[in-house]
Amino acid sequence: MEDLVESILDYIRSDYTDYAVMINGEWGSGKTHFWNNKVRKKIESMQLNGKRYTTIYMSLYGISNLEEISKKIFIETTQLMDKNLRKFMNNNDQTTIPEYAKTGIDMANLFGVTQNGDKLDYAEFFSTDDKVLCFDDLERANVDVIDILGYINNFVEHDHIKTIIICNEKELSAKLKSSNLEMKTFIATYLLDKQNELTKADKPIVEKIQDKIEHVFDKANDYERIKEKLIGETFEYAPKFDYIINGILMRYESNPDLIRFLRENTGFIISTFNKSGTRNLRILKHALNDFKKIYEMVSKSYPNTSNRVMQTMLIFTIAVSFEIKAGKVTKDKFVNIKDNEEYKSILVSSRILMDNRQFYIKEFDNNYYYNFKSDYRFFKFIEYYVRTRIFDMKIFKENMETIINTIDTENLPAYKRLLTEEYWKISDDQFDGVIEEVYNDVKEGKLELIDTVKIFAYFSYFSRKGLIDYDLKTLKNTFFTGMNLASLKSEYCPNPKEELGKVAIDELEEDMDDILKHFNMLNDQLLDKKYKEIADDVMRCIPMKMEQFYEKFDKQCMEIPIFKYVDPYQLFQRISCASNEDIVLIKEKLADRAERYTKQIEPEMKIIKQLKQIIDDYLKGKEPSIKTVMLKDFAKELGYILDKYKPSFLPRKDDKIEATEQEII
Numbered sequence: 195m196e197d198l199v200e201s202i203l204d205y206i207r208s209d210y211t212d213y214a215v216m217i218n219g220e221w222g223s224g225k226t227h228f229w230n231n232k233v234r235k236k237i238e239s240m241q242l243n244g245k246r247y248t249t250i251y252m253s254l255y256g257i258s259n260l261e262e263i264s265k266k267i268f269i270e271t272t273q274l275m276d277k278n279l280r281k282f283m284n285n286n287d288q289t290t291i292p293e294y295a296k297t298g299i300d301m302a303n304l305f306g307v308t309q310n311g312d313k314l315d316y317a318e319f320f321s322t323d324d325k326v327l328c329f330d331d332l333e334r335a336n337v338d339v340i341d342i343l344g345y346i347n348n349f350v351e352h353d354h355i356k357t358i359i360i361c362n363e364k365e366l367s368a369k370l371k372s373s374n375l376e377m378k379t380f381i382a383t384y385l386l387d388k389q390n391e392l393t394k395a396d397k398p399i400v401e402k403i404q405d406k407i408e409h410v411f412d413k414a415n416d417y418e419r420i421k422e423k424l425i426g427e428t429f430e431y432a433p434k435f436d437y438i439i440n441g442i443l444m445r446y447e448s449n450p451d452l453i454r455f456l457r458e459n460t461g462f463i464i465s466t467f468n469k470s471g472t473r474n475l476r477i478l479k480h481a482l483n484d485f486k487k488i489y490e491m492v493s494k495s496y497p498n499t500s501n502r503v504m505q506t507m508l509i510f511t512i513a514v515s516f517e518i519k520a521g522k523v524t525k526d527k528f529v530n531i532k533d534n535e536e537y538k539s540i541l542v543s544s545r546i547l548m549d550n551r552q553f554y555i556k557e558f559d560n561n562y563y564y565n566f567k568s569d570y571r572f573f574k575f576i577e578y579y580v581r582t583r584i585f586d587m588k589i590f591k592e593n594m595e596t597i598i599n600t601i602d603t604e605n606l607p608a609y610k611r612l613l614t615e616e617y618w619k620i621s622d623d624q625f626d627g628v629i630e631e632v633y634n635d636v637k638e639g640k641l642e643l644i645d646t647v648k649i650f651a652y653f654s655y656f657s658r659k660g661l662i663d664y665d666l667k668t669l670k671n672t673f674f675t676g677m678n679l680a681s682l683k684s685e686y687c688p689n690p691k692e693e694l695g696k697v698a699i700d701e702l703e704e705d706m707d708d709i710l711k712h713f714n715m716l717n718d719q720l721l722d723k724k725y726k727e728i729a730d731d732v733m734r735c736i737p738m739k740m741e742q743f744y745e746k747f748d749k750q751c752m753e754i755p756i757f758k759y760v761d762p763y764q765l766f767q768r769i770s771c772a773s774n775e776d777i778v779l780i781k782e783k784l785a786d787r788a789e790r791y792t793k794q795i796e797p798e799m800k801i802i803k804q805l806k807q808i809i810d811d812y813l814k815g816k817e818p819s820i821k822t823v824m825l826k827d828f829a830k831e832l833g834y835i836l837d838k839y840k841p842s843f844l845p846r847k848d849d850k851i852e853a854t855e856q857e858i859i
Contacts, residue, residue, distance in 0.1 A: 198429055199232050205427065206237055206247065206326060206356050213426030214350045214357035223473045224438055225360050225431050226253075226330055233358075237326055245324040247356075252328070254335040260345050267327075325355055332361035339366060343420045350424060359425070366417075379403060439464055442479060452489050456482075459505055462566075466509050469561050470516035481515035484580060491585070496594050503597060506568040507576060513562040514580050527554055528577045533596065537572035539613050539648075570597055608632045609641055612652050629653075629662055637672050639679020643720070644687045646673060646680050647694065647713045654705040666705060677712055686720035722759070729759040736765075736780075737772035747783065753791050755798035762804040766812070770825065777824045781831045788835040799839050806832040 205215050219225045234249050252266045327349060335342055349355040386392045386402055440460065446453045456463070467478055485508055492499050492507070514528070531537050540555050563571055575590040608631035611620065620628055635641055636649060650673045656662045657669060664672075687693060690713070728750050735743035750756075757765070769777060788795065809829040816822045 198431070199236060201427075201429060202233055202358070203236055203240070206240065207242065210354065211356065211426070212351050212354060214346065214359055214424055216359045216361065216363075216421075216425045216428040217431050218361060218363045218428055219431030220473045221362050221365065221476070223431060224475045227438075227475075228431060229328060229330070229358075229360060234328070243323075247324050247326055249326045249328060251330065253330045254337075254342065255331040256334065256336060257342075258336045260337060260341065263342075263345065323354075327355055327357045328360065329357070330360040332359055333363075333366040339417060340420060343417070343424055347420070347424050363428075438475060439467065439478070442475070442482065446482075446486060449486070449490075451493065452486060455489065455504065456508075459508055462505060462509055463512065466512040466562060467516075469564075470513070470520065472516060472520050474516075474520060477515055477519045478512065480519070481512045481580075484515065484576075485511045487585065488576060488579070491590065492594070495591075496598070499594070499597070502568060503570060506566075506571060507573060509562060509566065510571065510573055511576050511580065513558070514577050517558065518581055528581065531555070531572060531574070531577075533574055533593070534570050534572045535596075535610070535613070542613065542617075607635075609635055609645060609649055613645065613648060617652070617656075625661075629656070633664070633672070636676040639676050639682065641676070641680055643677060643680045643684040643713065643716060644690065644693050646677050647709060649673075650709050651706065670708060673709060674712055677709075677716055681716040681720060684720060686724045687717055690714075690717060725754060725756060726759040728754075729756050732756065733760055733765060733768060736768040737776065740772070740776050744779070744783075752787055753794045755795045757795075757798035757801045757805070760801060762801050762808055765805060766808045769828070770812070770821075774820050774824045777821075777828055781828045784835065785831050788838060792838055796839060799836060802832055803836060806836065 202215065202217075205211065217225055217229070229251070234251070237247050237249055240247055250267060252263065254263070257263060327346075329342075329346060332339065332342065346357060346359070350357050383392070383403055391402060392399060443453065443456050443460070443463075446456060463478075463482075470477075488507060488511060489504070492504065518528075531540070537555070541559055559571065573593055575586060575593045578589055579585050608628045611628060612632060617625070632649060633653075636646055641649065650669065653662065653664065653669050653673075654666065657664055657666055694710075732743060732746045732751055735746065769780065772780070806829050809825055809832070813822055813826055813829070
């Protein structure tokens with residue numbers, strides 16, 4: 195790096211130059227830091243021909259016209275000539291003037307009168323041989339790059355002012371090619387059509403359009419031509435990151451515990467940074483700032499957290515920061531992973547059963563945790579913090595409590611070890627015991643139904659590999675029994691495809707077919723049980739708690755066939771006891787629901803048909819009253835709803851109405 199500094203200083207020392215120099219490097223690699231802390235200080239300490247150099251730095255980020263550049267140069271030069279201002283800056287060790295401070299300086303200073311009333315020293319103002327211009331962020335300007343370089347060329351070619359341009363040429367090239375692409379494509383297509391080139395089959399149309407765009411709008415060539423004229427030397431900025439990272443850590447010297455931890459784990463920081471495949475120090479700085487908060491929160495609330503867990507948190511914070519902020523992956527890749535157990539399940543499935551459906555997660559783990567052993571490798575609270583900038587205390591506490599209770603895998607239930615840990619990590623003397631414990635848990639129905647299915651996939655795999663003595667027929671019989679018992683206490687699984695997708699079941703399709711059919715049957719029964727409970731809870735609000743009924747019905751029952759699980763006689767009794775107003779409101783709600791969710795509620799039409807028949811039978815021979823009229827309208831609306839469905843879905847007219855609980859369920 196010192197060689198690069200010296201090369202730039204040689205350019206400054208040259209008596210006569212009619213060219214600028216360029217410092218090229220990737221975004222976030224520290225180019226601006228290099229200028230401020232290495233190059234600028236050296237330039238301003240130089241004295242040639244009795245004069246000291248003055249540097250004038252300007253970022254072109256967001257500049258929308260050339261006049262803004264002129265204003266920036268004028269402000270910088272006139273302010274540095276103000277004696278009082280210069281004295282203040284020297285006394286306070288100020289090297290640059292904050293942008294907001296520039297706006298507060300007396301406007302007279304901009305028109306030739308300094309703050310102390312002295313006139314502007316035009317001899318000093320017109321002097322150019324002691325000034326060095328530095329233009330940063332060339333690729334981020336909102337002005338055509340060709341125009342900016344032409345503007346800068348005036349200083350270089352005519353005034354021979356030493357000029358340094360800092361940019362990322364890779365991004366600049368991409369910007370030149372992609373700007374106004376839609377307009378360029380339209381014009382290129384128009385020109386090809388006028389030249390009768392579109393209909394010729396000599397080459398693909400896309401290639402023709404691309405060639406025409408490059409021919410007509412070849413800004414890249416324009417850039418190369420003016421660069422050849424303006425830029426005498428281009429220096430590639432390739433910093434020694436180890437040295438720079440050590441410098442970054444100095445900002446945490448005020449926290450002795452944190453800086454000690456970071457110093458001890460500098461190797462992990464550098465290694466993770468290198469594995470990111472970027473050279474973006476800016477993202478690393480942000481990641482370390484995030485880790486500072488994480489470290490302080492963990493140290494305060496969970497002071498006995500192991501050093502290994504803290505090391506893993508450090509790696510994970512940096513890794514996730516680069517993956518999300520460097521645009522390497524969409525944020526959605528991590529959103530649906532809810533905890534470390536699910537993360538490890540995905541890895542186990544992909545590694546043991548060769549499931550490639552979670553390729554990104556496997557590659558992420560292989561990259562950042564290569565040769566690093568840790569049982570807890572995914573921290574949801576960190577991922578959420580990096581992704582949303584919100585430090586969620588609830589997720590933080592849940593994660594940390596899980597770490598405290600499960601970090602020692604030998605204390606994990608045996609079935610969780612199989613689902614979240616590569617089986618080869620289980621020692622030979624423990625493996626048989628783990629298998630026996632899991633087998634007994636399955637047999638007694640102790641696991642969740644969905645977990646029982648996942649476990650069968652592994653047992654089937656182990657059986658084929660000869661790792662266990664159970665044959666597939668015995669395993670299936672045991673697992674059928676265990677699934678039946680498990681279903682008695684399990685919750686309905688709303689996303690079985692997603693859950694089972696964590697296990698490469700496709701690889702064991704023959705073994706799994708019967709198990710999956712039995713699971714789907716049991717899971718459907720659990721759904722019926724769930725809906726029956728909802729139906730009982732909602733319908734008992736009629737007629738005494740109608741506000742609760744409307745609220746619960748809107749939230750829970752609009753898109754599900756809830757009346758399939760209701761006794762039509764009991765429902766009629768409740769509706770007939772409701773107020774006339776509520777009868778009307780329920781009728782309107784059912785009509786709206788049938789219009790919006792026709793297909794979803796189709797399974798309940800048999801009960802709706804029975805309910806209509808019960809109301810019709812009740813109204814026979816009844817004297818007209820407001821209540822009977824409302825009930826008649828209610829039954830008529832049920833008829834309209836039934837008309838939306840094909841006759842084959844409804845019971846025949848001679849079907850008996852049996853309101854037994856057996857039929858309803």
